[in-house]
Amino acid sequence: MPPALPVVPxxxxxLRQRSGARRAWAxxxxxxxxxxxxxxxxxxxxxxxxxxxxxxxxxxxxxxxAHPRLPERLRELGIxxxxxxxxxxxAFYRRHGLAYYVENIVxxxxxxxxxSRVTDWDAFIRGWMETRDPRALVRDYALEDPAxxxxxxxxxxxxxxxxxxxxxxxxxxxxxxxxxxxxxxxxYDFSDTSLAAxxxxxxxxxxxxxxxxxxxETSFPTWDDVRPFTTDQxxxxxxxxxxxxxxxxxxGRVRAASFRLPVSAGPLTRWNFAPxxxxxxxxxxxxxxxxxxxxxxxxxxxPATPVGIEGTQMPHAFGGYDLWRLSRVxxxxxPYDIANAREIFGAFLPGxxxxxxxxxxxxxxxxxxxxxxxxxxxxxxxxxxxxxxxAWREPDIPLTPKARALxxxxxxxxxxxxxxxxxxxxxxxxxxxxxxxxxxxxxxxxESIPDGRTWVRRFSSFEADHNRHARVRDAWLKVLQDFGxxxxxxxxxxxxxxxxxxxxxxxxxQSWAMSERERAAAxxxxxxxxxxxxxxxxxxxxxxxxxxxxxxxWPSATDQPPEAVxxxxxxxxxxxxxxxxxxxxxxYAAQRRQAEFPEASAxxxxxxxxxxxxxxxxxxxxxxxVRIHRFRVGNQGRLLAFERNIDYRMREELRQSGGNxxxxxxxxxxxxxxxxxxxxxxxxxxxLGHGKHFTVSLDPWQPALFAVLSDAPxxxxxAHLLSALALP
Numbered sequence: 001m002p003p004a005l006p007v008v009p010x011x012x013x014x015l016r017q018r019s020g021a022r023r024a025w026a027x028x029x030x031x032x033x034x035x036x037x038x039x040x041x042x043x044x045x046x047x048x049x050x051x052x053x054x055x056x057x058x059x060x061x062x063x064x065x066a067h068p069r070l071p072e073r074l075r076e077l078g079i080x081x082x083x084x085x086x087x088x089x090x091a092f093y094r095r096h097g098l099a100y101y102v103e104n105i106v107x108x109x110x111x112x113x114x115x116s117r118v119t120d121w122d123a124f125i126r127g128w129m130e131t132r133d134p135r136a137l138v139r140d141y142a143l144e145d146p147a148x149x150x151x152x153x154x155x156x157x158x159x160x161x162x163x164x165x166x167x168x169x170x171x172x173x174x175x176x177x178x179x180x181x182x183x184x185x186x187x188y189d190f191s192d193t194s195l196a197a198x199x200x201x202x203x204x205x206x207x208x209x210x211x212x213x214x215x216x217e218t219s220f221p222t223w224d225d226v227r228p229f230t231t232d233q234x235x236x237x238x239x240x241x242x243x244x245x246x247x248x249x250x251x252g253r254v255r256a257a258s259f260r261l262p263v264s265a266g267p268l269t270r271w272n273f274a275p276x277x278x279x280x281x282x283x284x285x286x287x288x289x290x291x292x293x294x295x296x297x298x299x300x301x302x303p304a305t306p307v308g309i310e311g312t313q314m315p316h317a318f319g320g321y322d323l324w325r326l327s328r329v330x331x332x333x334x335p336y337d338i339a340n341a342r343e344i345f346g347a348f349l350p351g352x353x354x355x356x357x358x359x360x361x362x363x364x365x366x367x368x369x370x371x372x373x374x375x376x377x378x379x380x381x382x383x384x385x386x387x388x389x390x391a392w393r394e395p396d397i398p399l400t401p402k403a404r405a406l407x408x409x410x411x412x413x414x415x416x417x418x419x420x421x422x423x424x425x426x427x428x429x430x431x432x433x434x435x436x437x438x439x440x441x442x443x444x445x446x447e448s449i450p451d452g453r454t455w456v457r458r459f460s461s462f463e464a465d466h467n468r469h470a471r472v473r474d475a476w477l478k479v480l481q482d483f484g485x486x487x488x489x490x491x492x493x494x495x496x497x498x499x500x501x502x503x504x505x506x507x508x509x510q511s512w513a514m515s516e517r518e519r520a521a522a523x524x525x526x527x528x529x530x531x532x533x534x535x536x537x538x539x540x541x542x543x544x545x546x547x548x549x550x551x552x553x554w555p556s557a558t559d560q561p562p563e564a565v566x567x568x569x570x571x572x573x574x575x576x577x578x579x580x581x582x583x584x585x586x587x588y589a590a591q592r593r594q595a596e597f598p599e600a601s602a603x604x605x606x607x608x609x610x611x612x613x614x615x616x617x618x619x620x621x622x623x624x625x626v627r628i629h630r631f632r633v634g635n636q637g638r639l640l641a642f643e644r645n646i647d648y649r650m651r652e653e654l655r656q657s658g659g660n661x662x663x664x665x666x667x668x669x670x671x672x673x674x675x676x677x678x679x680x681x682x683x684x685x686x687x688l689g690h691g692k693h694f695t696v697s698l699d700p701w702q703p704a705l706f707a708v709l710s711d712a713p714x715x716x717x718x719a720h721l722l723s724a725l726a727l728p
Contacts, residue, residue: 045331046304048353051422052099052169052380053410054081056357061386065092069397073390074098077403078410079383081169086159090166101170103310105159106152106294109141110177110287116140121181125456132232137190143179143286144197153297160301168305169380170332170353173294176311179283183316183460185444187230189283198282199226205278215545216275217243228279231455234445241270251452259446261538261554261562268548277441277513277546280317284437287320292329306331306353310382313460314339314470315435317444322437324348324491334382337650338460339470340477344435346377347489353379358410361402364701367409369648371703374418375629375641377426383410416718417682417705423725424631424639429616430502431480431487433473434495438513438544443469445546446512446563464649468563468586472509472536474647475588479605480507481627481645482592484616492518492544499525504614507534510563514540525570530612532570536584537563555581568604572611580604593647595662597623617674618708624669626698634724637677637709644700664700671696678712681705687712 055061055074064070074082074096081099084090086107093100108115117140118124128136141148159171180186189195202223206212209223220226229237233245239253240246259271295307312335313321320326323341326333327348334355335341345354356373358381360366370381383389389403399407412418447468448455463470480487490499490506496517499506506525508514514522519540526533538554541562555565566585570578582604591598602622609615618640620626627645630638644667646660671694679688682705688694690712696704713720 044304045306046167048169048379049423050080051374051378051413051418052081052355053079053413054083054099054101054169054355054380054382055079055389056103056382056385057083058385058387060392061390062088064386064390064392064397067397070390071096073397073399076399077383077389077407078414080414081380083382084163084168086155086162090163090168094166099169100166101172102159102163102168103172104175105156105171106174107155109143109148109152110174110290112140112178112181113176118181121184125184125186129453129456134190134230137187137230139179139189139191139194142189142191142193143283143290145193149290149293153294156294156297157301160298160305164302164305171298171302171305171307172310172334173291173307174309177287177309177320178313179287179320180318183313183319183321183463185231185318185448185456185458187279189286190227190230194286195227197286198228198279199223201282201285202226202278215547216278217269217272218275228282229275231276232453234273234276235449235455237272238270238445238449241267243269245275249453255450255452257449259449259562261541261552261556263548263550263552268550271542271548273442273445273542273546276445277438280441281322281437283318284320284322284325288322288325288329291326295329295331308332308334308353310334310355311336311357312341312345314341314464314467315344315437315440316460316463317441319460324435324437324493337648338464339467340474342373342376342648343477344489347435348491350377355380355382357381358383358406361405363405363409366406367412368643368646368701370409370413371418372643372648374413375421375643375703379422381410381413416722420633420682420718420722420725421631421639421641421705423722424633427486427630427632427638428488429485430500431485431505432490432500432503432507433476433480433487434506434508434511434539435489435491436511436513436518437492438542438546439511440469442512442542442546443467443510469510471589472584472586475585476507476509476534476536478589478592478645478647479585479602482602482622482625483605483609484619484622484628486616486628486630495521497521504531504612505534506532508536508539510537511535511539512537513542513544513546515544518544527571529571529575530573530614532568532578532608532612534566534568534608536566536586538565568608570612573613578608578611580608589647590659592625593659593662597625599623615674619672619674620669620696624667625663626667626669629703633707633709633721635710636721636724637707639682639721640671640706640708641703642671642696642698642706643703644698646700666700667698669696669698670694673708677708677710680707680709680712680717682707682718685717 082093083103084100086102086105090100113119179188213219229245232249235254236246236249237244238257239250298307308330312333313319315321315323323344332353333345335345356378389400390397391400448458499521503525506522522533525531541552542548554562555567564584566582568580588601591601618628625645627643629641633639644663646663673692676692678690679694698704
């Protein structure tokens with residue numbers, strides 16, 4: 001894979017001068033698509049120094065801005081900021097000492113739920129399943145369309161001109177955007193505009209048409225003839241082993257297909273997904289390129305205000321949800337926390353604002369999740385919505401019961417204690433989880449085999465609960481956290497540059513598809529003393545284009561598919577080799593939510609950590625299933641936060657999935673520090689003496705917060721530590 005080129009921002013003057021020049025537009029779009037990162041000229045974004053509680057303003061809220069009691073109600077609720085539309089203004093908020101953000105600036109094309117022929121997605125899909133009409137594969141708005149890009153770029157810049165002098169918190173380009181709807185599977189975009197840009201993009205990835213035909217196992221005579229395979233067509237190749245594309249799909253043979261290793265008989269064609277996978281990758285790039293262009297246009301007018309998006313989906317083969325690619329073109333994000341999306345964005349956007357939507361109606365659930373996310377690094381939250389929290393039709397517009405339940409939680413996020421954890425430097429451990437978009441693509445194709453012709457109904461709401469690839473990723477995140485570590489995600493692109501020098505462990509969770517440089521970097525880590533690589537499933541069986549390699553060697557297990565086996569290779573600190581083959585950890589994430597800790601499932605991990613002599617600086621029993629957040633406070637010592645390590649699985653309809661009941665009980669557990677320290681309970685102020693051991697009594701709905709310092713200061717510990725972290 002060639003290295004990414006820097007994005008070339010498109011100045012407004014250029015847009016005006018070339019508005020009629022399609023060729024120039026195509027060239028500029030290609031540069032943006034090929035890139036995916038903003039170059040070295042990063043602006044100085046306005047820093048976020050406090051937590052922001054933002055009220056999303058509906059129609060009633062917008063009309064009620066003139067009500068004389070509204071400022072008082074916002075203070076009662078604990079609101080520090082509001083929302084304005086791109087044509088609105090923030091005069092009300094400025095007048096009352098509140099911040100605000102600008103929402104949903106791009107009103108066409110990024111979200112097909114609005115201004116689109118297919119807003120009733122379920123009905124659209126039901127109809128398409130009967131006809132499989134290829135004409136339906138044309139997106140209402142091609143992401144590369146020069147007229148649309150110019151029109152929306154103008155809208156972005158108009159919004160920036162209107163609001164820049166007020167220094168808004170954020171610009172939100174679009175809520176719940178997607179190349180389809182959410183992360184629902186569909187073969188957008190086969191429009192002439194998009195296919196032309198796709199072919200141009202392919203020419204940056206393949207040195208010649210012959211090279212593309214060789215990789216794809218196709219025979220296109222010219223570049224203009226190149227067309228990607230639809231999902232139906234790639235599934236027919238999977239079923240028959242014929243290169244295709246075939247005009248019809250034999251769904252009985254598709255459902256009978258089974259991937260096993262080693263592939264010993266016949267050609268590998270049936271497992272060559274490149275003509276489909278390259279198109280999925282391109283659509284991820286196309287969405288990121290449009291966002292990059294809009295961000296550059298906004299920065300031309302207002303370089304200080306962060307530009308981002310709301311309501312993002314789980315990592316997926318469809319929808320444009322390559323989270324690494326999106327992180328290269330966004331300054332902030334408000335993710336729906338589905339399939340570890342929040343943890344992944346946190347790793348890819350360190351120090352950038354991440355927000356969440358508050359949808360809870362009860363105090364305990366809201367407090368647990370909002371404090372959890374503050375400890376993860378969230379800089380604010382968006383309360384949904386004004387109509388739910390203020391009784392607008394009553395004369396004094398009192399707070400609703402939901403608002404009264406939320407008020408103590410929102411107010412707690414503005415306390416000095418919350419500010420202390422917001423400012424402290426979060427600690428991560430040298431344990432890395434691989435994030436691979438090509439693997440997500442391959443996994444989706446393999447997992448959807450049993451669906452046959454109904455693959456198009458694997459809506460993202462279904463995938464959130466049933467996607468095996470996501471379950472394995474979550475299992476490894478949770479098991480390492482249960483053992484006291486704070487691992488982080490490592491994307492394919494930085495892995496190609498080499499495993500970080502401090503790395504001790506690299507987990508490849510169902511990393512089906514890897515480039516040669518990724519495989520080489522992982523192999524290099526496995527040769528280091530005291531380091532190991534865990535491949536849960538056959539890592540790198542496919543290349544980065546989704547083509548099965550012919551030299552895949554993988555441990556076999558009786559009656560087990562290849563993804564059910566995990567292999568560990570590495571070296572102990574004394575240089576002796578480690579090599580094991582065990583069953584996948586796929587079931588751990590669900591098992592750990594039961595009353596009894598799954599000791600057997602975690603035993604292989606425990607054994608490996610012991611062999612590597614790898615332990616966290618703060619330890620609790622893994623059976624407690626407690627998450628430890630560690631922060632540095634300059635040279636004073638550490639802050640520690642302990643919480644029950646539940647599974648935060650948000651749904652698109654803004655509700656939390658269940659399954660955590662066994663962990664929603666009070667718990668007392670021992671803590672061991674690697675070095676003795678003065679131990680202080682920051683919630684109660686109790687000083688527990690100086691040492692390496694203490695006990696925590698944990699409320700499952702509220703984190704326990706401690707300071708472990710070299711010396712215990714006199715007086716107010718929180719105030720003392722805040723002064724040590726005072727911003728310049």
